[in-house]
Amino acid sequence: MSGIAAPAAGEALAPVVVRVRHLKASVTLGIVTVLLGALFLLAPRDGWTTYRLSTADALIPIGxxxxxxxxxxxGVLAVLAALTAWAIADAWAYRRTSAWLSIAYGVLALFGFLTWAGSGGLVPVVSLLSGALSISVPIVFGALGGVIGERVGVVNVAIEGQLLLGAFSAALLSSITGSPFVGLLGAMVGGVLVSLVLAVFSIKYLVEQVIVSVVLNVLVTGLTGFLFGILLVPNELELNRPATFDRLPIPGLVEIPVIGPVLFNQTFLVYFMYVAVAIVAWGLYRTRWGLRVRAVGEHPQAADTVGIRVNPTRFWNVNLAGALAGAGGAYFTLVSVPQFNEEMTGGLGYIALAAVIFGRWDPVRATLAALLFGFATNLQNLLSVLGTPIPSQFMLMLPYVVTILAVAGFVGQSRGPAASGKPYIKG
Known part of the structure; x- marks a missing residue:
């Protein structure tokens, strides 16, 4: 009788090794390479592309x-094809595509596309990067709020509502007081108001967190639209003319070629963002607060047994996340547009949520993902100026296409905090 012989007494079973091919990255790189090749072939562009590497008033002009x-x-397309082949070989050999290969591919693909798009025109590198950083500010703040919320076990899909109410509160209070700092504080309070409702319903009453978040987004959109119509429109000069933040160049640092004007000639909100990212990243992994946050989000039962109050920890940290997201909303009315308009956040809260996933629930990685999405948004504006032969409808899709490619094509199988989205009932 055929079969598998049973192991002898005392004989250890041989471990079974399961090998998995990681194909997502290689397939994504292949698709992008084919699309770029089709673009260069079907819409060839000749001439020269000029990159401006410094501003006109730079202390050290690069030219x-x-x-x-x-x-x-x-030539770039040939290198991209080689990198794609490398990624395919890694996948075939059961190896993960290394991060440096994906990063090198992305930089080269972007450089090649920009060179094609800017043929016969001028690409202002400093303006492109500086604008991308500014656009990324609300996304970064929203992503930080999303990271803290999910790390503590609460899925925060209400980032869009927190950004919108933060923008409204900032415009109103800054207009009344004439101080952008009061407006920023009001924006953070507005974000807390939204997160407070989320925390009460999801933690105390155990309502499904995603449903509560979506309802809050709709509620805030309707509420701010209503208040805009009855309060701000008839009193525009008094209530919708906020004092805004001015640029604050940092002497010495702003003169660094290329990156100086980008990083160190920004508004207070951008510098506040730098500090917030550093504090959250340090605190999450280096402090008792961070240890408790991660414990509550990963294994609340174990955290409870060592004396950590799970639900109060979740409650206060969800509100901290709301304050950070609200600060991002202040960008819209205190920096970008000096007045509030209906639905002015334009879905950036959902982009911030994608940055959280792309960044694997890590504050620094989520920040880098937010910067990528901000760059894609600003790139869309530059392509319109350059007169690229791409329909405007496709250029409007660019930030969302980048989001889909990043999350679906490169993240692969990722695991968030184990208890994220799961209510905790003591006992």
Whole structure:
């Protein structure tokens, strides 16, 4: 009788090794390579592309660099094809695609696309990067709020509502007091009001967190639209003309070529963002607060047994997350547009949620993901100025296409905090 012989007494079973091919990254790189090749082939562009690497008033002017468009783009495409083949070989050999390969591919693909798009025109590098950083500010603050919320066990889909109410509160209080700092404080309070409702319903009354968050987004959209119509429109000069933050160049640092004007010629909100990212990243992994947050989000039962009050910890940290997201809302009315408009956040709260997932629930990685999405948004504006032969409808889709590619194509199988989205009932 055929079969598998049973192991002899005392004989250890041989471990079974399961090998998995990680195909997502290689498939995504292959698709992007094919799309870029089709673009360069079907819409060829000749001439030269000029990159401006410094501003006109730079202390150390670098000047401009011109690149022949066609030879450079086809050379970049060849390198991208080689990197794609490398990624496929890694997947076939059961190896994960290394992060440096994906990063190198992304930088080269972007450089090649920009060179193709800017043929016969001028690409202002400093303005492109500086604008991308500014656009990323609300996304970064929203992503930080999302990271803290999910790390403590509460899924915060209400980032969009927190940004919107923060923008409204900032415009109203800054207009009344004439102080952007009061407006920023009001924005943080507005974000807390939204997170407070989320915390009460999801933690105390055990309502499904995603449903509560979506309802809050709709509620805040309707509420701010209503208040805008009955309060701000008829009293626009008094209640919708907020004092805004001015740029604060940091002497010495702002003169660093290329990155100086980008990083150190920003408003107070951008510097506040730098500090917030550093504090959250340090605190989450280096302090007792961070240890408790991660314990509550991973294994609340174990945290409870060592004396950590799970639900109060969740409650206060969800409100901290709301305050950070609300601060991001202040960007819209205290920096970007000096007045409040209906639905002015434009879905960036959902982009922030995607940045949380793309960043694998880590504050620094989520910040980098938010910067990527902000760059894609600003790139869309530059492409319109350059007169790129791409329909405007497709350029409007660019930030969301980047979001989908990043989350679906590169994140792969990722596991968030084990208890995220799960209510905790003591006992």
């Amino acid at each position: 401009e660099v011109s690149i022949p468009t066609a030879p450079f783009t086809w």
